[in-house]
Amino acid sequence: MSCIEFHEVQKSFGSKKALDGLSFDVECQESVALIGPNGAGKSTTLKILAGLIKxxxxxxxxxxFDPDSIEAKRIMGYLPEDASPYLTLSVKENLEYIGALRKTDGLEQKVEFLLNIMELNEYRNSRVSTLSRGNRQKLSIALAIIHDPKIMLLDEPLNYLDIPTQERIIKYFKGMNATFLVSTHIMSIAERFTKSALIINNGRLVWSGQIDELKEMSRQEDMTVEGVISKIMGES
Amino acid sequence: MRRSLFSLILRTRVSSSFIALIIIFLLLAVFTIAISAPHARPIRAEYPVFLGILSFISLIVMVGSALIFKKSDFDFLFTSPIPASSLSLNFFLAALVINSMYAFFLVYFLPMLEYPVFIIPAAIDLWFVMAINVSLAAILRSISIRRRLLIIAIVLVWYLVPGFFSFPISPTSAFAGYPIYGTVIDAAVSLSLVSYNVLRPPRIAYYYRSLTAGTATIRRSISFAGSTPIGAIYRFNLKMVGGASTLRIGNVSKNYAGRLNMGVAVWVSMAVAVLYGVAFIFIPEAERSIIEIYYILYGVAIYPLMRGINWIQTERIWLALMSLPATTYFRHMALAKVISTLITLLPLIIVNFILFAVFRDRIFLEMSVMTLALSPSVLIFGFYLAGFVNPYQIIDIGELPPSSRYSGRNFVAGLTIAPVAAIAVLSIFIPGLYLYASIAFIAVAMILIALPNIQDSLKNSILSHNLL
Structure with a gap:
């Protein structure tokens, strides 16, 4: 059994077809990048996996488990793009509330740990609305991982973060021993984070394989990896 | 540390000042009941006015959908392992607590209506009616906005009927001379709807779908090609009613808020004007004052004030502030909205002039003049009030319209309706007052527009809350 199973999924919003029979599986403890242009269906895919839309x-x-089920939500952590913690609560309150509702063991220690690792200690009692976008993103990541999920769904996780913070977070993610599905349209993030890639376009899977294969293709065709991906998308 | 779902929902939707207001209203309600109970004061003629106010508040609750969702809920709360029934129950209870404020506020009016022995059940009936409104709002959420408005309109007519006819089978008949019937209906309907909401919790996908439904293509758009910035301000406000704005979710931009073509708004206004004119022909002269009061309350006070207050949440004002001086932008925006509002009210102004010509009653002339003079001025008050009292552009800070946070400041903005409406209503009954009120209102509005300090302060208020 794969940790993530996504078979022949169709999803339309009015007249716009977001997903057109998309199918893929992600094995447990695998890290996979979901790559695609704007409007390809990446965020829709993650929202369906997170149980937000059917x-x-x-x-x-x-x-x-069904994504809408309690069991799935216990083991799943979801970070949407442009995540927004509760603006009128403080950093610490956000962590405490979400951690409590997710029944996190040792919540107090976990909150302190996350405040330290995300370098949010000096902002612990600050209202989220006063934080910079980068700090809000760090808090959002902390909220997504507070309950030690086994399956992580990340939508552009490193947006707004400086490079040292990006490295620190990637290192932490790699130590989590979890299954990752990371949506991004930036290849350098996919390369640092994952070994496999799924390229989708117009709601369909157009390529799947190892990132090393893409690098090899780029060497053979004397193109950048992004160029290879653009070519794959253009051919679909 | 104890962090419950209910406290999270309440704390993120209501400020402490608003909670304080709820408590104050509750205490005032208890005080009102206590001192009124020994006195008998049944005055049937007041029923339509009270039911009109109650219906307007019900409209606000139901159209606003009572349940307030935030982007943070979808980002973190709905993906937490919380049973749907628990989520639904806690959101619903929070909505009941928040909207109870209206029930407590309305208790103040009860001594005008009821025999003393029924004042306590009437106070409870008010809470039942609010529970009906909140329950309906939650149930209607899955329906398209047009059908929702139609159902709400039918419900509001049901609420209003006991005020004009002897009709006992309505949730509001408890306040119109049928305390027993009304209380039984209130209890039955509210308990049924509340139970439905509690026992049949919607799935999370339903909340999300209801939030994103209706974001289809724009059928008719406006071209700003060739317009100057000032020209664009007028073109937008004179072609559209309401605000069209975008919210970015991921890489997709979605259009939100109401976007009604001006032509449609004028047609609706014409229909209302015709109904208004016809009502005067068929209603006995002794009962005309009720319609006059409604006209003044909604047409001259509430409608323009709401239009003025709501502008800030749907305008991309910070974009315009970067391209125009504050004085230029705010003055022209305010004037454009005044002209837009007068256009929508024009059918009513014309009908009042016609009624004056037909009935030779000065009150119709007064209402025409007040609509022309007071409505724009009231809109200006709301325009500037919103910028200072609630300067948040909801779109820009990641909140989703119509979700917002109940705060004491928001409520203060709404409370300005009271003195404005009071002066407007008094102007009908006190000869000559309408002229003085009109001149005074126009003068204050012109001062607001003219003073550069006010425009600069408004700009600073908006920018400091939204961009820092």
């Missing part, structure tokens, strides 16, 4: 058809499982 597909029109198809089968979706998270750890063998």
């Amino acid at each position: 597909p029109d058809s198809g089968e979706v499982k998270i750890g063998g």
